[in-house]
Amino acid sequence: MSDKVIFKRVAIAGVGLIGGSLALAGKQAGIFDTVIGSGRGKANLDVAMRLSIVDEVTFDLAEAARGADLFFVSTPVESISWVIQRVAKHLPDGCVITDGGSVKGAIVSELERELPDRLHFVGGHPVAGTEKTGASAAFAELFHNHYTVLTPTEKTNKEALAKVKAMWEAAGSIVVTMSPEEHDNTMAVISHMPHLAAFALMETVAWADQDGGMRRFAAGGLKDTTRIAASDPVMWRDIFSMNKKALLDSLSRYQQSLDGFRQSIEAGDFDEIAGRIERVRKIRQAMESDDI
């Protein structure tokens, strides 16, 4: 066994793009010894075995849990807390548990209340992804130069936190820590609200354009702006539901910005509008040059 090993027996619940890529990255970096994949879809688990993403597979969470020193959950965000609570009694003492959910507050507070002290949960969110899903989309470099946010609290076991941090760094991530609340506010602003804006924009176009006659003139602007409106409805229902408060705060700010533009347009104050566009243009241009 390599002396780089951080976790000897890694159980992954949900061997999709995120879970599968972590398995590949961890094995490539030599930080995982054995990886056992668990999930509900036989076809996907077969793919994970065939592509050597995992060493073993099982439909039985309890079996996956047995002897694991890391339990990683990358199931849909709405089920993460439930999966962990259900498997808890099968996990050995000292087992480190972490997840890949894109909302953290609800998961962290629920698990801190429900999990026994002998298990060590660390909330996590690798901010990476492609439009593809499933084990077949997984690749070891997915996390390279992408952020992973960890959301420890005062209750988080420090040794478990250090191990999870080392794991994500070995997978190529830039790891930052913040509170679950700060994470959820950040994601509301830079991800969840933009999705909501795109859904509403596509809805607006559809209302105005019942017969599709207008859409044929759509140039790059509408296409870029609504690309994420083709995202998965169930996933976004769950994210909106779990991050309701921060999303509503962000939506209020957005509605306030639109109201401001409306007032200036109605008042004919177009130089005020040019000034606002000039300011956001500079911010957007700076964002482009920050690209990593």
Next chain:
Amino acid sequence: MSDKVIFKRVAIAGVGLIGGSLALAGKQAGIFDTVIGSGRGKANLDVAMRLSIVDEVTFDLAEAARGADLFFVSTPVESISWVIQRVAKHLPDGCVITDGGSVKGAIVSELERELPDRLHFVGGHPVAGTEKTGASAAFAELFHNHYTVLTPTEKTNKEALAKVKAMWEAAGSIVVTMSPEEHDNTMAVISHMPHLAAFALMETVAWADQDGGMRRFAAGGLKDTTRIAASDPVMWRDIFSMNKKALLDSLSRYQQSLDGFRQSIEAGDFDEIAGRIERVRKIRQAMESDDI
């Protein structure tokens, strides 16, 4: 002279991406005999000459107008009507005038009121473009398989309309005609409102993220959704100003859609939200497969 020639002496006011590309496409198709470029920037006119986009250049609109049987204006949208009115007395009888402005109602109604009957204006809008500007960005294929909208009214000279239509088709465009009002409503929905949504979204992110700490986590979603927020402030000030009514209508619908999402989120009716996302997802996916 080729018998394909539609216009013998073409004056182009504003030899930028659109004006320059029309000059190149028209000469390549053999429908223009001589092209004279006019504008206020010496450097840009020098480029237009050096790249053989035009045959002659002048700073003097009156000189460009003399003997022209087509006067094409692709200056900033806010100045199009003014340029045409200023040059009118220098244009010969029967001269066809058309433009490339992305708002039509105000331009068409003003010119129908102000121009003498001996001149024949046809409102036009080639729905094509790249993020680049100036003569150096021009290329003959810019209009290939892109729509050009012409906006004739009952006052439009039919022969002039037929010639302008033939010109854009020779340049590779798919030509459609609609009323100036229908054009402006369409553009408000599929272009002007999406730009406003992107400006407001970027403003929302900037408000929430004064120190830039959140933006570093921005993934493709925010970047796609705000790409057009880096557009030219003066151009968009003018478009919003000239298409005020249709833009406000479209903004009302957008605000109504966002209010609807807010109500469902506040009420915890997340299945309603999943249903709405499912509907817009299908529309967005269909838009992608319609790509030309």
